[in-house]
Amino acid sequence: MKKLLTLFHMNKKYLSIIIYSFFFTINCGDGIIGSESNQAISHVEWSLGTPDDSAGYVVSNSMLTATGIIKNIGDTTIMAPWHVEAEFYTDSTFSFLLGGDQYSFNVNLDTNTSTFWTLKFSSSEIVESNYTDFAIKNFRAFIKKNN
Numbered sequence: 001m002k003k004l005l006t007l008f009h010m011n012k013k014y015l016s017i018i019i020y021s022f023f024f025t026i027n028c029g030d031g032i033i034g035s036e037s038n039q040a041i042s043h044v045e046w047s048l049g050t051p052d053d054s055a056g057y058v059v060s061n062s063m064l065t066a067t068g069i070i071k072n073i074g075d076t077t078i079m080a081p082w083h084v085e086a087e088f089y090t091d092s093t094f095s096f097l098l099g100g101d102q103y104s105f106n107v108n109l110d111t112n113t114s115t116f117w118t119l120k121f122s123s124s125e126i127v128e129s130n131y132t133d134f135a136i137k138n139f140r141a142f143i144k145k146n147n
Helices: 004-027
Strands: 036-043 046-050 057-059 062-074 082-089 098-106 112-119 137-146
Touching: 046 137, 062 082, 082 112, 098 112
Parallel strands: none
Antiparallel strands: 036 137, 046 062, 057 062, 062 112, 082 098, 082 137
16 A cells, blocks of 8 residues: 555646646747737737638638738837738637648737738648638737747
């Protein structure tokens, strides 16, 4: 019984290390949506669609693409480099997440100025053409901050 308890405590210790490592990796990453090391840009307006593609969503056999316009509505210039990102869902119920994408801008965005953005999602694990009603959510603009 004593050996069993010792084994249990050793496994509990390793399990704790694995769980801690998992959460540390998620919270400290530089990935899609919500990275704490990034500074969100709150003074923007964004919309889906462009003059050439009013819907803003394009589905192909190998990719989901969302396009739109972002406008700086603040009183300061957004300095390059800056980024936009969003999550891709199977449809507008937002109940099944497919993944996400980021796009980088290497130009400044002055006050009251707009620019186009494009985000894309593809995966070897899904057939993109099965998701003709896909939608994006959690769009944000941000500046990457170094730790």
